[in-house]
Amino acid sequence: MTSPTELIPAPRAVEGPGRGTVPLTGDTALCAAPGTGGTERWLRTTLGPALGLPLRPGPEDARDCVRLRLDDALEPEAYRLAVVADRGVEITGGSPAGVFWGAQTLRQLLGPDAFRKAPVRPGEKYRVPHQVIEDGPRFRWRGFMLDVARHFMPKDGVLRYLDLMAAHKLNVFHFHLTDDQGWRVEIKRYPRLTEVGSWRARTKIGHRASPLWEDKPHGGYYTQDDIREIVAYAAERHIAVVPEIDVPGHSQAAIAAYPELGNTDVIDTSALTVWDTWGINPNVLAPTDDTLRFYEGVFEEVLGLFPAHAAEFSAFVHVGGDECPKGQWRRSATAQARIAELGLRDEDGLQSWFIGHFDAWLSARGRRLIGWDEILEGGLAAGAAVSSWRGYAGGVAAARAGHDVVMCPEQQVYLDHRQDAGVDEPVPIGWVRTLEDVYRFEPVPPELTPEEARHVLGTQANVWTEVMEDHARVDYQTFPRLAALAEVAWSDLPAPEERDFADFQRRMAAHYRRLDALGVAYRPPTGPLPWQ
Numbered sequence: 001m002t003s004p005t006e007l008i009p010a011p012r013a014v015e016g017p018g019r020g021t022v023p024l025t026g027d028t029a030l031c032a033a034p035g036t037g038g039t040e041r042w043l044r045t046t047l048g049p050a051l052g053l054p055l056r057p058g059p060e061d062a063r064d065c066v067r068l069r070l071d072d073a074l075e076p077e078a079y080r081l082a083v084v085a086d087r088g089v090e091i092t093g094g095s096p097a098g099v100f101w102g103a104q105t106l107r108q109l110l111g112p113d114a115f116r117k118a119p120v121r122p123g124e125k126y127r128v129p130h131q132v133i134e135d136g137p138r139f140r141w142r143g144f145m146l147d148v149a150r151h152f153m154p155k156d157g158v159l160r161y162l163d164l165m166a167a168h169k170l171n172v173f174h175f176h177l178t179d180d181q182g183w184r185v186e187i188k189r190y191p192r193l194t195e196v197g198s199w200r201a202r203t204k205i206g207h208r209a210s211p212l213w214e215d216k217p218h219g220g221y222y223t224q225d226d227i228r229e230i231v232a233y234a235a236e237r238h239i240a241v242v243p244e245i246d247v248p249g250h251s252q253a254a255i256a257a258y259p260e261l262g263n264t265d266v267i268d269t270s271a272l273t274v275w276d277t278w279g280i281n282p283n284v285l286a287p288t289d290d291t292l293r294f295y296e297g298v299f300e301e302v303l304g305l306f307p308a309h310a311a312e313f314s315a316f317v318h319v320g321g322d323e324c325p326k327g328q329w330r331r332s333a334t335a336q337a338r339i340a341e342l343g344l345r346d347e348d349g350l351q352s353w354f355i356g357h358f359d360a361w362l363s364a365r366g367r368r369l370i371g372w373d374e375i376l377e378g379g380l381a382a383g384a385a386v387s388s389w390r391g392y393a394g395g396v397a398a399a400r401a402g403h404d405v406v407m408c409p410e411q412q413v414y415l416d417h418r419q420d421a422g423v424d425e426p427v428p429i430g431w432v433r434t435l436e437d438v439y440r441f442e443p444v445p446p447e448l449t450p451e452e453a454r455h456v457l458g459t460q461a462n463v464w465t466e467v468m469e470d471h472a473r474v475d476y477q478t479f480p481r482l483a484a485l486a487e488v489a490w491s492d493l494p495a496p497e498e499r500d501f502a503d504f505q506r507r508m509a510a511h512y513r514r515l516d517a518l519g520v521a522y523r524p525p526t527g528p529l530p531w532q
């Protein structure tokens with residue numbers, strides 16, 4: 001059993017813990033009021049097996065009971081967790097999501113055993129100390145982005161990450177599904193996107209200074225049913241899956257599958273293969289009507305797979321827009337004719353025309369476009385939202401122009417960057433972003449007025465997987481830093497310099513035991529490092 005002072009993310013307010021406890025036993029029932037959603041099932045199928053308790057459904061007035069209720073006086077995602085003598089455990093949510101986040105807190109209070117899949121101490125008495133926790137999130141968008149294009153993560157790994165997100169009260173899974181190095185979602189009308197685009201023949205094993213390849217193919221993709229399963233599994237956890245189809249740059253895998261998508265008057269696109277190295281690729285989609293029609297076809301299937309109402313923010317579709325190389329457009333007669341015909345200023349204008357087309361297309365279907373902050377260049381379509389990754393500036397400009405923003409500056413929340421300066425970091429890429437750097441990240445740029453700051457929907461951490469070929473390496477880069485990001489996103493932390501990092505580390509000591517029970521290969525706080 002854990003003290004409420006060891007919760008991650010930290011709750012708003014705790015009364016207690018008192019000396020008394022409420023036991024959970026084989027007789028403890030689950031009493032869910034109508035409308036509380038799937039948390040009853042989640043508790044029965046997650047906490048039940050972990051603790052070896054049946055957690056049978058019971059009537060709302062049962063005494064020995066984990067009671068789930070709604071109270072619309074609470075904010076939608078807020079909850080109250082009351083553990084009071086003679087009343088059992090009561091979770092009251094402002095919405096079904098609030099009830100679910102309350103259940104996540106209950107799990108942490110029960111200690112590390114609650115994070116296993118089968119009981120390791122059969123017959124153990126689990127007790128929750130008397131206390132009342134009042135809690136709710138600071139930000140509505142609490143995200144995690146996973147790049148499954150550079151290295152494919154099989155479906156089970158994705159479901160596991162959704163579980164890990166839920167345990168940290170994160171609610172937006174930004175699913176980076178396409179890039180130069182791979183196309184990972186089945187599109188029925190364009191089978192070559194996965195037949196050709198989801199595999200690369202060679203694997204890069206050397207890093208920048210000494211690039212080396214081995215003849216080992218890498219690839220994989222999610223079938224449409226896999227995607228439906230992922231989206232439904234996420235929705236049961238109140239997580240929205242925001243798919244990213246990256247255009248018009250980062251598209252070599254698509255061009256390798258369908259060479260007519262590229263700038264055929266500049267290069268022989270039929271000779272392109274799925275890219276097998278990292279960096280910014282010069283190949284870009286041709287700005288033709290045929291390309292637009294092709295991607296409308298892609299997005300039509302994507303909208304069907306990612307329904308708008310699965311969870312909050314499910315209406316969003318990410319169209320990338322980052323690192324769009326303009327060289328081919330500069331040399332292409334077709335692209336230049338397009339610029340002239342549309343009366344655009346330059347290639348930046350062409351990029352915004354391209355993004356603007358899909359903004360209008362998505363808006364007409366009741367969806368919302370989000371893209372990386374480069375989509376601001378050359379004018380941003382009305383209603384579009386921005387993922388601010390190159391620092392604060394894009395987010396500030398976007399919020400001032402009235403666009404919603406998700407703050408994810410690479411300087412603080414890029415989890416592919418190394419987390420220690422030591423030479424023996426097993427994933428030796430990028431600058432150093434320590435656990436403390438992430439903990440002291442402030443998503444609201446200080447220069448925004450309160451009115452402008454309302455456009456900051458929240459924050460997310462991004463995991464790019466160029467040099468993470470398996471899930472253990474993804475775990476290592478993601479944890480413990482994602483726990484810090486979760487607290488930044490959920491808890492009402494003070495200004496960065498006033499944050500109590502020592503207290504966070506103290507609570508992390510308990511949290512590492514939970515991550516151990518979950519089998520997360522996090523970076524140990526003191527080393528030694530795995531794979532040394």
Ligand code: TNX
Pocket residue numbers: 322323372389414416464465466
């Ligand atoms: C920039 S962030 C990229 C990614 C890379 C990442 C590596 C962004 C929108 N584009 O394509 O994987 O840097 O840190």
